Amino acid sequence: MTEKTTELVNDWLERLQANGYRLTEPLRHIVETLVSSPRALGPIEIYDLVRTRYPNLGLVTVYRTLEKLEALGLIQRVHQDDGCHRYLRATQGHQHLLVCTRCGRVVYFAGDDLSPLIQRTEAETGYAIQDHWLQLYGLCPSCRP
Amino acid sequence: MTEKTTELVNDWLERLQANGYRLTEPLRHIVETLVSSPRALGPIEIYDLVRTRYPNLGLVTVYRTLEKLEALGLIQRVHQDDGCHRYLRATQGHQHLLVCTRCGRVVYFAGDDLSPLIQRTEAETGYAIQDHWLQLYGLCPSCRP
C-alpha cells in the first residue's frame, strides 16, 4: 500500500467517523480494499479479497459498509448489464465512467458537459430532469486484440 | 386498441414468425400489452396486466417472451437503479431514454450524437468503445409539482 493510499484510507476513515460511524476492523479492511483497487469490485469480490487477511468477515457487512460509503459519496456504483452492481472509489463525486467489458477496469472520462443536452431536452419534453446516467463500455488498452 | 396499435401488433407478430418463432396465445397477449403501453413495464406488471384477460399465463413465459422480443430489437430494456429491468417498445432500435421517476413514463430524446464525445474519449483513454448507455431521470410534465 502506497503512502498515497494510506493517506486516502485515513481521509475516508475520518469522514466516516465525522458522520457518526464507528471505526471497526472489518470497516477498515473493506475501505483499504476499495481505496486501493483500480477496478470496480462487486460485493463478493470484496468479500473474498478481504477474507484473505480477515477471514472472519461476513458478506452482510460488506453490503452494509458499501451502503455507508455510497451515502457519503466515497464510492460510486457501476451498473452492469445483468443488473448487479460493482463499486468504485469516487474521486470527485458522481462522474462518468468507461468500463472495460473484459477485465472490468474503469476509467473516468472528463465529465463532458451534458448540461446543453439536458437543457435542450428539458425544453423539448417538458420533463424536469433530476439525474443522469452515462456509462461507456469497451476494451481497455491491454484487452484490445 | 387503436388501428395503429393493431397494425404494430401485426408487424411484430410477422417479425416473430419470420424469425422462426411460433405465434401462440400468450405471445399475442404479451405483445399487445407491450405495444400499447406508453410506459416501460416490468415482468410482473406485464404478467398482471395480461392475466386480467388470459389468467393462465405463467410468469416464466413473460421472461421468455421478453427475451425473444429483445433479441429482435422490438423492445428495449430500461435500467432501474435497483438493478431490475423494465421493457419498452423500441420504435427505432437502441435509443436514449428519459424516464419519469414518479410514474415511470418514458420518452425518447433525440439521440443526441455522442460520437464526438466517444471519439474524443477513445483518443484520450486508448479504450475501444463498443457501447454506451445514457438515460436521464426526472419528472414528466404531469408529475411536476
Added chain:
DNA sequence: CTTGACATGAAAATGATTTTCAATTACACT
C-alpha cells in the same frame, strides 16, 4: 389429421440482496 419440434406452466433452483437476532465491540462518560 398426424407428427415432431417448439412453447408453455408449475415447481424447484439459483443468485443477489435484505432482514432478523443474539452476541460483540467502539467509544462517550465516569
Added chain:
DNA sequence: AGTGTAATTGAAAATCATTTTCATGTCAAG
C-alpha cells in the same frame, strides 16, 4: 482504566428477481 449503551457484527433465514427443469400442451409443416 472501568462501565454502559447503542452501533456493529456474523450466521442463518427470508426475500425478490430471474433461470432451470421437466412433463404436458400446441403450432404449423407435410
